[in-house]
Amino acid sequence: AQSVTQLDSQVPVFEEAPVELRCNYSSSVSVYLFWYVQYPNQGLQLLLKYLSGSTLVKGINGFEAEFNKSQTSFHLRKPSVHISDTAEYFCAVSRFNNAGNMLTFGGGTRLMVKP
């Protein structure tokens, strides 16, 4: 079984400050890792993904994440946030079996950027 824990349910931060959203996962097999963003009243949009290769992954809107296999973490970072980054962020792990794509999400972190 696989699981994802997002350690902070809410993260308040001032505009132009750096931010880190934490994600830890557990899985008995190799996984693929994702961060999605959900703006108010919208669906989910992919921010970035880790499939293999370099452990530092860059995504859209200036976000990046680092895969740490030994700590089973995939934390999301941005050096300077904007008001428009206010949204809910979801970490997810994926693995495939014969029937398809088994995707498990964390509980989400609400990023609140204040002026």
Added chain:
Amino acid sequence: EAQVTQNPRYLITVTGKKLTVTCSQNMNHEYMSWYRQDPGLGLRQIYYSMNVEVTDKGDVPEGYKVSRKEKRNFPLILESPSPNQTSLYFCASSSTRQYEQYFGPGTRLTVT
């Protein structure tokens, strides 16, 4: 435009009245999935499908059915809805080459 569509977007119904939420994608994706989103619980996978006629249960399949008769469509069926199925539902699809899932706009279901 590449997209995943869901209908209806909003639905209020009563306990026990069968309903279907449709999902369609125009990207020729093999994989399709259904999720429900509840506050504090994130998204939980209900059912997923690798291709036509191949489906499997996710984490919370109780009370739901799916079918995959055509590659582009993956309807979610609630045979006898109950209030604990009040939630926000998302359909998603992905290809075998890209792995990430593309999400529909969501269906907000209220069961009274």
